[in-house]
Amino acid sequence: MGIVFGVASVIAMLAIGEGASYEAQQQIKNLGSQNIILTSEKPTNTKTAGEQERSLVLEYGITYRDLDQIRATIPGVEIAVPGRRIKDFLWHQSLSVDATLLGTVPWYPEMRNRRLLKGRFFTQIEMKGRDPVCVINEELARKLFPLSSPVGKEIRLQRNYFRVVGIIETKASGADSDQLGGKGDATVKKPSGDESELPMEAMIPLSTLIDRFGEVLFKYRSGSFEAEKVDFHEVTIKIGDADQVVPAAEAIRHILKRNHEDVDYKMTVPLELLRRAERTKQIFNIVLGSIAAISLLVGGIGIMNIMLATVTERTREIGIRRAMGAKQRDIVMQFLIETILLSGAGGLIGVVVGMAVPLIIERFANMMTITQIWAPTLAFSISVLTGVIFGIYPAIRAAGMNPVDALRHE
Numbered sequence: 001m002g003i004v005f006g007v008a009s010v011i012a013m014l015a016i017g018e019g020a021s022y023e024a025q026q027q028i029k030n031l032g033s034q035n036i037i038l039t040s041e042k043p044t045n046t047k048t049a050g051e052q053e054r055s056l057v058l059e060y061g062i063t064y065r066d067l068d069q070i071r072a073t074i075p076g077v078e079i080a081v082p083g084r085r086i087k088d089f090l091w092h093q094s095l096s097v098d099a100t101l102l103g104t105v106p107w108y109p110e111m112r113n114r115r116l117l118k119g120r121f122f123t124q125i126e127m128k129g130r131d132p133v134c135v136i137n138e139e140l141a142r143k144l145f146p147l148s149s150p151v152g153k154e155i156r157l158q159r160n161y162f163r164v165v166g167i168i169e170t171k172a173s174g175a176d177s178d179q180l181g182g183k184g185d186a187t188v189k190k191p192s193g194d195e196s197e198l199p200m201e202a203m204i205p206l207s208t209l210i211d212r213f214g215e216v217l218f219k220y221r222s223g224s225f226e227a228e229k230v231d232f233h234e235v236t237i238k239i240g241d242a243d244q245v246v247p248a249a250e251a252i253r254h255i256l257k258r259n260h261e262d263v264d265y266k267m268t269v270p271l272e273l274l275r276r277a278e279r280t281k282q283i284f285n286i287v288l289g290s291i292a293a294i295s296l297l298v299g300g301i302g303i304m305n306i307m308l309a310t311v312t313e314r315t316r317e318i319g320i321r322r323a324m325g326a327k328q329r330d331i332v333m334q335f336l337i338e339t340i341l342l343s344g345a346g347g348l349i350g351v352v353v354g355m356a357v358p359l360i361i362e363r364f365a366n367m368m369t370i371t372q373i374w375a376p377t378l379a380f381s382i383s384v385l386t387g388v389i390f391g392i393y394p395a396i397r398a399a400g401m402n403p404v405d406a407l408r409h410e
Contacts, residue, residue, distance in 0.1 A: 002299025003343050003383050007350025009295050010379040011371065012357040013288035018370035019358075021281035034242050035111070036249050037268040038062050038235040038256075042228075057216055058228040060264035062235050066256060070237065074251050076244045081111045081236040084209055086217060090202060091156040092144040099140055099200035101157055103209030109168065111236055119151045119166030127205040132212075134162040139170040140200040155202065160212045162204055170199065245271045296382055299346070300390040307339055307394035315401065322403035335395035336388065343387025347380040354379065 040061025071077055086101040106124050109116060122133045134155065141150045141164075150164045216229045237252070239245045249269045256265055311318070318331060355376065358369035 001346070002302040003296065003346030003386065004299075004350040004353060006293075006295035006297075006299045006386075007347050007379040007383050008354035008357060009291070010289070010293075010382070011351065011354025011375050012361075013291065014285065014375045015354075015358040015369040015371045016361065016367070017281070017284045017288050018372060019368040021277065021284065022370050023368050033271045033274060034239050034245055035270055036237045036239065036245065036252060037270070038066075038232075038237070038252070039266045039268070040230050040233050041264055041266050043262045043264045056227055058226070059230075060228070060262075061230040062232040062265055063259070064231050066259055067232070067235060069255050069259070070252055073255070074248050076240045076248060077237055078240045079107065079111060079238040081105055081108055081238075082206060082232045083108075083234040083236075084206060084217075084230065085233040086157070086209070086213060088157055090140070090144065090200075092150075092153065095144050097140065097143045097200050099202060101134075101209070102201060102203045103206040104203055105206055108203065111238060114171070115169045117167045117169055118149070119164070121166055121168070122203075122205055127207055130205065130207045130211045132160065132162045132204070132208060133165045134202045134204045135166040135168050136164055136202045137168050137170040137200065140202060141167050143200060157202075162202070162208075168203070170201075242271070245269065293382075296386050299383075300343075300386040303339060303343060303387060304390040304394060306342075307335060307391055308397070310338075311335070311394050311398040314398075318398050318401055319403050322401070328399040331399035332395040335398050336391050339387045339391025339395070340384060343383050343391075344380075347383030350383060351376045351380055 042058070043060050067080060067082065071080065081104060084103040086103075087098070088101065089096045090099045090101070106122055106127055108114070109121055116135075117138055119135070121135055122131070126133050136144075136150060136155070144150065144155060145153065150167065152164065154161045154163050156162075215231075216227055218227050237248075239248050246269070249267065249272070253267060256267070321331065321334075355371060358371055361367050362369055
């Protein structure tokens with residue numbers, strides 16, 4: 001039982017750890033390893049009460065000046081994807097949902113690895129013409145258009161109407177992701193997520209958003225009024241050379257620190273996060289492996305105690321075998337084979353249990369697990385090795401008995 005639970009825990013813990021690590025790394029890779037993502041954040045304590053009363057418009061975040069300086073001073077900047085967001089109710093006839101309207105550029109799907117499911121994305125001609133067109137994600141399409149296709153129909157935000165030209169895939173929690181190739185040595189299984197947590201989002205040309213809603217965004221919610229001026233809520237910057245991503249990130253940090261008195265921005269460098277996640281995965285596997293190794297150690301000690309008790313109970317049998325000509329190595333091999341069979345049987349059962357546990361976790365805990373092919377092989381090999389190591393002492397003790405004393409044993 002000790003070997004069974006030890007082997008099962010090794011496989012299950014590695015599967016859980018690999019699944020959690022894969023999800024974290026997938027979300028980071030989704031953002032693009034050559035991308036640097038800047039987001040605007042509301043300052044917490046930038047103004048006194050008197051200053052807030054005198055200023056009706058809250059100004060913060062990434063500015064045109066920041067983006068111009070980044071393009072002009074940092075080599076290797078290939079593409080920048082700016083974006084402005086408005087969070088409000090989107091309507092289609094009598095249906096409404098609280099969603100996000102994102103003003104962005106035509107090359108947004110390629111930069112953020114978003115796949116179009118139906119229709120198309122808006123074009124540069126529509127961008128220049130400030131056309132009222134939009135692309136909605138599949139979750140918003142499901143809410144506003146439950147019985148029909150949204151392509152060609154209109155949605156409304158406040159007094160502005162936008163024609164739907166395409167549907168784009170939904171990304172959980174707003175994270176963009178790419179479809180990475182499957183691992184050759186792994187079985188990857190991912191349960192469907194909770195649909196209630198999926199964001200609802202519509203995308204329109206940035207020029208259209210500025211034209212319809214202006215530079216200052218006004219919010220009326222539950223009797224309250226708020227006005228804010230944000231040039232860009234988010235900017236994705238792509239660096240041509242992957243080796244220059246980290247130095248470029250440091251240069252961008254310096255520019256933003258110089259241009260902003262308060263920290264009203266956030267910078268995310270997926271490449272740095274990916275390296276950190278890979279290191280965390282290594283530490284995580286070592287910790288989980290150590291915990292599982294303790295279980296195997298306890299199982300090995302149990303096997304040794306059982307074999308020692310067996311040697312005591314079979315002392316007369318050992319004496320008879322020695323008297324009939326069996327050598328010490330024959331006795332050693334006898335008990336070693338018994339120990340290996342015991343630990344091997346426990347290992348096989350443990351592999352079956354260990355492979356079943358991740359499936360149960362996926363089914364009932366809605367958590368992703370990845371069972372690597374080498375994990376059961378490693379766990380079973382360790383179980384057999386444990387039997388050999390902890391079976392040597394009882395075997396040597398049995399072989400070292402005096403045949404005459406062993407025959408006299410009752």
